[in-house]
Amino acid sequence: MTKPKLAVYWAASCGGCDIAILDIEEKILAVADFFDLAFWPCVADFKYKDVAALDDGAITLTLFNGAIRNDENFAIAELLRRKSVVLCAFGSCASDGGIPGMANFYERQTIFDYVYGKSPSTVNPDKVYPQPLTKVPEGEIYIPAMWDTVWTLPQVVDVDYVIPGCPPQSDQIAAVVGAVIDILKNGKPLPPKGTVLGATDKSCCDECLRQRDVKKIKKFVRPFEIIPDPDLCLMEQGILCVGPATRGGCGAKCVAAGMPCRGCYGLPANIRDQGAKMVSALASVIDSTDPEEIGRIMAAIPDPLGTFYRFTLADSLLRRAQV
Amino acid sequence: MSFEPKIIGILCNWCSYTGADLAGTARMKYPANMRSVRVMCSGRVDPGFIFDALAHGADGVLICGCHPGDCHYVEGNYKCMRRIPLTQRLLQDMGIDPRRLRLEWVSASEGGRFQKIVTEFTEEIRALGPLKLRDMKFDMNRPDRYSLMAEAGDTVHTY
Numbered sequence: 001m002t003k004p005k006l007a008v009y010w011a012a013s014c015g016g017c018d019i020a021i022l023d024i025e026e027k028i029l030a031v032a033d034f035f036d037l038a039f040w041p042c043v044a045d046f047k048y049k050d051v052a053a054l055d056d057g058a059i060t061l062t063l064f065n066g067a068i069r070n071d072e073n074f075a076i077a078e079l080l081r082r083k084s085v086v087l088c089a090f091g092s093c094a095s096d097g098g099i100p101g102m103a104n105f106y107e108r109q110t111i112f113d114y115v116y117g118k119s120p121s122t123v124n125p126d127k128v129y130p131q132p133l134t135k136v137p138e139g140e141i142y143i144p145a146m147w148d149t150v151w152t153l154p155q156v157v158d159v160d161y162v163i164p165g166c167p168p169q170s171d172q173i174a175a176v177v178g179a180v181i182d183i184l185k186n187g188k189p190l191p192p193k194g195t196v197l198g199a200t201d202k203s204c205c206d207e208c209l210r211q212r213d214v215k216k217i218k219k220f221v222r223p224f225e226i227i228p229d230p231d232l233c234l235m236e237q238g239i240l241c242v243g244p245a246t247r248g249g250c251g252a253k254c255v256a257a258g259m260p261c262r263g264c265y266g267l268p269a270n271i272r273d274q275g276a277k278m279v280s281a282l283a284s285v286i287d288s289t290d291p292e293e294i295g296r297i298m299a300a301i302p303d304p305l306g307t308f309y310r311f312t313l314a315d316s317l318l319r320r321a322q323v
Numbered sequence: 324m325s326f327e328p329k330i331i332g333i334l335c336n337w338c339s340y341t342g343a344d345l346a347g348t349a350r351m352k353y354p355a356n357m358r359s360v361r362v363m364c365s366g367r368v369d370p371g372f373i374f375d376a377l378a379h380g381a382d383g384v385l386i387c388g389c390h391p392g393d394c395h396y397v398e399g400n401y402k403c404m405r406r407i408p409l410t411q412r413l414l415q416d417m418g419i420d421p422r423r424l425r426l427e428w429v430s431a432s433e434g435g436r437f438q439k440i441v442t443e444f445t446e447e448i449r450a451l452g453p454l455k456l457r458d459m460k461f462d463m464n465r466p467d468r469y470s471l472m473a474e475a476g477d478t479v480h481t482y
Contacts, residue, residue: 276371283405
């Protein structure tokens with residue numbers, strides 16, 4: 001009997017998701033035992049043409065991490081969609097745009113001008129910018145062209161499941177992979193399409209072990225400015241924590257370690273926009289009814305857009321900075 | 324054709340919607356550009372509603388609630404008072420003019436004030452022009468999307 005095929009791909013991502021998969025320790029052996037690895041550029045030398053040569057639907061499960069921000073990302077997303085039975089958006093970049101999604105605060109040209117011109121470590125007096133096509137004596141060579149806007153995987157192709165996280169926690173990956181093997185081995189039904197796997201429906205606060213009382217804040221502080229009480233809710237201590245607008249499933253590890261939630265698990269169920277929800281949550285905790293004082297308290301938040309949409313800008317209602 | 328702004332008005336049930344009703348029964352005229360939505364309290368207005376309205380074609384959003392201190396639910400309008408400035412800051416950072424979002428207090432007896440606010444706001448949005456949002460939906464046929472990789476197997480492995 002031939003083994004089911006597994007593919008893992010990275011588009012616009014850092015590679016952390018691939019490492020998180022390897023981080024499931026000895027369970028990776030069960031994965032290697034059960035699946036035939038069809039494609040995983042991070043760990044072995046696969047070629048796109050080998051994937052293109054497969055029959056449509058030949059890959060049983062594809063874990064796709066990374067956002068879509070150039071034509072290579074998009075071409076491979078389409079290719080893997082055709083070749084896979086089940087396509088999972090794996091990690092926050094694929095599901096919500098993630099950190100690369102913050103490029104949507106700028107235009108491509110602005111980013112190029114900074115990276116290839118103004119950044120302190122760059123010397124580029126001739127203003128050499130990457131070009132998609134370059135003529136060399138041997139012919140034309142091609143590199144993928146970067147797009148103006150970063151997209152999430154579900155925005156560009158049909159996606160079956162979402163596994164959020166930056167990266168998804170290894171225990172959650174192990175549980176999901178175990179469930180997939182169980183389903184395939186024993187012919188059990190798949191969860192309904194669109195299910196978020198490896199996470200809860202509630203917010204990060206639901207898993208947080210810190211003590212919560214009535215939240216009333218007169219002043220926001222940044223984590224380095226105070227030594228936080230180890231048992232008290234960070235928000236109550238004035239530290240801006242995105243937990244209330246973030247999906248649980250990670251076990252609230254950052255918060256337990258004294259760092260505020262950054263929002264990597266994306267939106268909880270039934271919420272459409274993380275930043276909007278965070279504005280709502282903050283407005284409820286600020287202890288003032290005086291517009292001027294409210295303005296002063298709010299002004300102490302250094303970068304609301306980047307803080308509230310750190311991982312979900314590409315998936316937000318307004319999508320990108322409109323210039 | 325001249326530009327007719329689309330405005331979503333989110334009005335609290337207890338003061339502002341009644342105030343709008345008063346403007347209507349008193350036959351006060353104001354521009355028909357505002358589509359009103361009644362909510363039980365201005366504290367019910369999630370900033371997501373505002374973004375959703377703008378993302379779906381509204382050029383401006385007007386939120387009206389009870390005057391501070393008059394909230395039927397004691398402090399709902401204070402929540403709204405704290406949300407709107409931060410929402411406006413997000414809009415500004417997103418490159419959308421924050422004047423497209425306005426919060427006003429209108430009591431049940433202020434039909435005239437409601438008429439004045441809607442008229443003013445409509446003219447302000449008319450002057451700002453239509454809200455143009457781009458890249459709201461993925462379009463693979465945009466000119467900056469090179470199609471050289473359509474057949475991944477053929478071209479990609481050459482670089």
